[in-house]
Amino acid sequence: MDLQLLGLSFITVFLAEIGDKSQLAAIALGGSSKYPRAVFLGSTVALVLASFLGVIAGGGVAQFLPEKILKAIAAIGFAIMALRLVWCSESE
């Protein structure tokens, strides 16, 4: 087992991911949700699956998955969650 490679990939991804969109999303969703555990599970599975697909598919991943459309869908999803939070607490 190449521990140096393991450490290198850990540190690289860790530094790339600190303060990134998905960590901010984990902070936001984990704070607002009644189920921080569900948020943790959901984001972990999503992130690991995304990087797994990256390793498996290599460069071909961009060809069969329209990245911009997926990101736009995610953006809409976050916007809906934000609006729902404001909306629901106002009408309460």
Place this chain on the structure above:
Amino acid sequence: METANLKSIPSEEKFQDTANKVIRHGEPSSPSLTVQPSQSHKTLELQSSLKWSFWTVFSSTFITIFFAEMGDKTQLVTLLMSAESQSPGIVFLGAAMALISTSLLGVIIGYWLSKKLSPKTLDLTVAILLLFITGWLMSDVIC
């Protein structure tokens, strides 16, 4: 007991509201402890709607973060590193551990913040943060 649960579906929203209030002040994993014993029927309905809600939280988190991460720099870093090295398995293992720790850190920070802020301030802060992420993602899409 099961049929009682099924019948409660139309009023689920109402119980969801009650559940929100109970949870906000109590332990997230054991809402039934805060309910009086005389309300045991309600407790069952509460639990059924809570169970549904756990998976809603899970799936909405999963879908948004998965879609946001596709083609993002983390995925590209993993992709490049595994392509360069002879052992993609180790790269994936390191990346997976890093991703688990960052999301655990994020959720812990969020949970800690939720204890510090009042519910109203928290909702507003989270909404602004989510809209910020939306803007960030949209700038990725447009540029």
